[in-house]
Amino acid sequence: MITLASDFGSPYPAAMRGVVCSRTGARIVDVAHDLPRQDVRAGAFWLREVLPYFPPAVHCAVVDPGVGTDRAALVVRAGDHVLVGPDNGLLLPVARELADGGECTVFEWHADDPASSTFHGRDVFAPAAAAVHDADRIEDLDRASPTDDFVDLHLPEPEMGEDGATGEVLVVDDFGNVVTNVPGTVLDGRDRVVVNDESYPVVPSYAHRDPGEALVTVASHGNVELAVNRGRGDEAFGLGVGERVELSW
Amino acid sequence: MITLASDFGSPYPAAMRGVVCSRTGARIVDVAHDLPRQDVRAGAFWLREVLPYFPPAVHCAVVDPGVGTDRAALVVRAGDHVLVGPDNGLLLPVARELADGGECTVFEWHADDPASSTFHGRDVFAPAAAAVHDADRIEDLDRASPTDDFVDLHLPEPEMGEDGATGEVLVVDDFGNVVTNVPGTVLDGRDRVVVNDESYPVVPSYAHRDPGEALVTVASHGNVELAVNRGRGDEAFGLGVGERVELSW
Amino acid sequence: MITLASDFGSPYPAAMRGVVCSRTGARIVDVAHDLPRQDVRAGAFWLREVLPYFPPAVHCAVVDPGVGTDRAALVVRAGDHVLVGPDNGLLLPVARELADGGECTVFEWHADDPASSTFHGRDVFAPAAAAVHDADRIEDLDRASPTDDFVDLHLPEPEMGEDGATGEVLVVDDFGNVVTNVPGTVLDGRDRVVVNDESYPVVPSYAHRDPGEALVTVASHGNVELAVNRGRGDEAFGLGVGERVELSW
Numbered sequence: 001m002i003t004l005a006s007d008f009g010s011p012y013p014a015a016m017r018g019v020v021c022s023r024t025g026a027r028i029v030d031v032a033h034d035l036p037r038q039d040v041r042a043g044a045f046w047l048r049e050v051l052p053y054f055p056p057a058v059h060c061a062v063v064d065p066g067v068g069t070d071r072a073a074l075v076v077r078a079g080d081h082v083l084v085g086p087d088n089g090l091l092l093p094v095a096r097e098l099a100d101g102g103e104c105t106v107f108e109w110h111a112d113d114p115a116s117s118t119f120h121g122r123d124v125f126a127p128a129a130a131a132v133h134d135a136d137r138i139e140d141l142d143r144a145s146p147t148d149d150f151v152d153l154h155l156p157e158p159e160m161g162e163d164g165a166t167g168e169v170l171v172v173d174d175f176g177n178v179v180t181n182v183p184g185t186v187l188d189g190r191d192r193v194v195v196n197d198e199s200y201p202v203v204p205s206y207a208h209r210d211p212g213e214a215l216v217t218v219a220s221h222g223n224v225e226l227a228v229n230r231g232r233g234d235e236a237f238g239l240g241v242g243e244r245v246e247l248s249w
Numbered sequence: 250m251i252t253l254a255s256d257f258g259s260p261y262p263a264a265m266r267g268v269v270c271s272r273t274g275a276r277i278v279d280v281a282h283d284l285p286r287q288d289v290r291a292g293a294f295w296l297r298e299v300l301p302y303f304p305p306a307v308h309c310a311v312v313d314p315g316v317g318t319d320r321a322a323l324v325v326r327a328g329d330h331v332l333v334g335p336d337n338g339l340l341l342p343v344a345r346e347l348a349d350g351g352e353c354t355v356f357e358w359h360a361d362d363p364a365s366s367t368f369h370g371r372d373v374f375a376p377a378a379a380a381v382h383d384a385d386r387i388e389d390l391d392r393a394s395p396t397d398d399f400v401d402l403h404l405p406e407p408e409m410g411e412d413g414a415t416g417e418v419l420v421v422d423d424f425g426n427v428v429t430n431v432p433g434t435v436l437d438g439r440d441r442v443v444v445n446d447e448s449y450p451v452v453p454s455y456a457h458r459d460p461g462e463a464l465v466t467v468a469s470h471g472n473v474e475l476a477v478n479r480g481r482g483d484e485a486f487g488l489g490v491g492e493r494v495e496l497s498w
Numbered sequence: 499m500i501t502l503a504s505d506f507g508s509p510y511p512a513a514m515r516g517v518v519c520s521r522t523g524a525r526i527v528d529v530a531h532d533l534p535r536q537d538v539r540a541g542a543f544w545l546r547e548v549l550p551y552f553p554p555a556v557h558c559a560v561v562d563p564g565v566g567t568d569r570a571a572l573v574v575r576a577g578d579h580v581l582v583g584p585d586n587g588l589l590l591p592v593a594r595e596l597a598d599g600g601e602c603t604v605f606e607w608h609a610d611d612p613a614s615s616t617f618h619g620r621d622v623f624a625p626a627a628a629a630v631h632d633a634d635r636i637e638d639l640d641r642a643s644p645t646d647d648f649v650d651l652h653l654p655e656p657e658m659g660e661d662g663a664t665g666e667v668l669v670v671d672d673f674g675n676v677v678t679n680v681p682g683t684v685l686d687g688r689d690r691v692v693v694n695d696e697s698y699p700v701v702p703s704y705a706h707r708d709p710g711e712a713l714v715t716v717a718s719h720g721n722v723e724l725a726v727n728r729g730r731g732d733e734a735f736g737l738g739v740g741e742r743v744e745l746s747w
Contacts, residue, residue, distance in 0.1 A: 008672070009671070009672030009673070010530040010531075010532050010672060011503075011529060011530030011533065011544050011547075011548055012531040012548075012671070012672075012718075013530075013534075014501075014503075014527075014528075014530055014548040014551075015547070015548045015551045015718075016549060017527055017528075017529075017552075018527075018549070018550075018551030018552035019551050019554075021499065021527065021552060021553050022551065022552065022553045028527070037673070038728055065727075065728060066703070066705045067703055067704065067705065067706055067708070068702050068703020068704065068705065069703065069705045069706065115718075116716075116717070116718040116720075117702040117703040117715070117716070118703050118704065118715060118716075118717050118718050118723075119717070119718030122551065122718065123718075
């Protein structure tokens with residue numbers, strides 16, 4: 001199985017599907033092609049959020065503002081999974097998650113001179129994913145050489161205190177829910193929490209508040225999420241990606 | 250075959266695809282993941298519109314404003330098809346259509362304690378769909394118990410008269426076409442019809458009018474549709490979901 | 499393999515997938531369903547851009563402002579590929595590309611009286627694609643008759659001069675990149691180029707300029723593209739589809 005994820009919108013991902021289908025009979029499953037545009041950190045978050053639900057697969061993921069520069073292409077073995085994408089940190093948070101405490105092995109991928117300088121999803125990463133999928137071992141491929149020299153990325157950690165936590169917004173999802181980097185366990189046993197100086201109820205899910213009312217919950221990724229039942233949390237809380245979130249209790 | 254439909258946008262449905270792939274080798278076909286958000290009635294309309302074109306399959310459909318409350322999970326056998334989703338009426342109109350006059354059998358699905366209170370598409374319904382797909386009979390599954398106690402939903406019926414019909418807007422599609430609940434047969438043999446006090450031509454399709462001109466037609470779902478050739482009917486007719494449509498002739 | 503492309507948005511393409519699955523076991527790959535709405539020329543461009551990356555397949559493509567009028571349905575054999583869609587020129591540019599200098603054979607498809615006048619993607623083209631896919635030869639199908647009488651379409655050619663080129667905008671992609679019809683080879687060896695009276699740097703890719711800065715590059719389709727690193731070229735250059743682009747050097 002090869003999964004495809006990108007920030008390419010449409011219809012560019014169709015060319016990636018075509019390239020993969022031309023080179024291997026592998027099953028293709030699309031993850032998403034509307035990852036937040038050119039936002040490597042947000043892409044890294046979403047990949048870490050969804051790829052662990054897949055069975056062992058080759059995951060080709062491209063959020064690549066440096067396309068056409070000298071940034072390298074990577075292949076990362078992480079547990080039973082393999083990740084393929086640009087060397088900008090995108091793949092590392094999910095790789096650690098998939099390796100589940102084990103080692104990740106990182107390879108630089110030496111592509112042919114690509115047909116374009118602007119669409120390596122089609123010209124570099126999709127062919128690499130097909131080659132890796134059909135190989136017995138990454139080590140067997142001349143194009144792959146182990147490397148220690150790559151861009152790492154760690155999603156930001158919150159500061160945890162006794163009376164609160166200071167974190168930030170990682171992403172805002174399609175519903176307008178504000179996803180923070182604060183672990184949801186801080187809400188255990190609490191009825192209310194103060195977010196940036198205002199107090200809000202802590203509830204198990206959206207519908208525990210009336211439509212239009214703001215709430216704090218533990219969302220599906222396990223983090224604290226700021227939301228509005230049937231509305232947009234980003235608007236109600238006045239928060240966007242990267243902004244500071246102070247929780248206190 | 251397992252089909253997936255939701256109002257989750259992106260990238261959450263990828264986690265559902267991953268869960269299904271991890272549990273069964275079934276073919277996955279996406280229906281849509283941008284069903285009108287948290288609008289159970291609109292979701293019920295679209296499912297009834299598209300699922301009958303599929304061969305026998307397990308259809309996992311989630312528009313679920315009550316996620317994380319005590320609303321039940323349902324599995325519905327309807328003809329050769331099976332529907333899986335929340336107990337809020339979403340599945341019933343299409344179930345009756347798929348049963349085609351036959352009986353529907355409704356089961357409550359007793360899930361494990363789900364990992365989250367906010368994403369039952371991933372934690373309850375996708376696993377249920379995989380289990381139902383791989384079982385010989387729903388009755389064989391301990392988690393499924395027949396029930397008569399579920400939320401039913403009937404799409405609203407128009408009032409039919411001799412000189413006209415009074416209905417309402419069920420959905421507005423991506424083109425801006427206004428889909429009503431009035432059966433298209435009322436237009437048989439008519440050249441014009443009055444919609445909310447203004448007269449419009451009745452035509453077989455959009456291009457029978459000049460670009461920008463409003464028209465009334467029988468759309469692909471068999472209902473009366475209010476449209477503009479290469480434009481938006483919702484703007485021209487000033488109508489949105491749930492609003493009243495009076496047709497007279 | 500059957501690929502599906504349209505401007506239908508969502509959820510209408512699900513009905514096409516269902517029809518195909520009901521009639522053939524062929525693998526289905528979606529190309530895109532958000533092709534520029536009712537813009538036959540833009541659709542023709544995108545199909546020509548992405549379908550050549552696929553292995554031999556039946557490609558069902560529908561951008562069809564004339565649905566329900568007397569426009570014909572076509573099946574086109576082009577090299578090892580087959581195209582199915584409306585007779586409005588949509589299929590011809592990609593057919594010539596797929597035929598790669600060889601001959602295209604065009605057939606008119608005589609459908610059953612379709613169920614609707616407004617959704618031939620479901621009622622005419624998807625069934626045709628399934629039938630063509632499962633047939634040994636198009637000639638074996640009673641519904642297909644060879645024809646020379648069809649709407650052809652050529653994407654506009656630029657005027658090439660010694661000191662410049664005059665072209666136009668074919669499409670604006672999801673990133674806001676302005677795709678022209680001028681071949682990228684005109685940029686060979688140049689550092690700067692004048693676009694509609696203003697001078698811009700020519701670079702290999704977006705990140706060779708600072709974020710927010712405008713640039714001219716050769717994009718993945720091989721044409722001159724006007725872009726902004728991490729921004730929208732259409733806004734910076736003030737250009738939309740069909741507008742004139744004068745390049746000089």
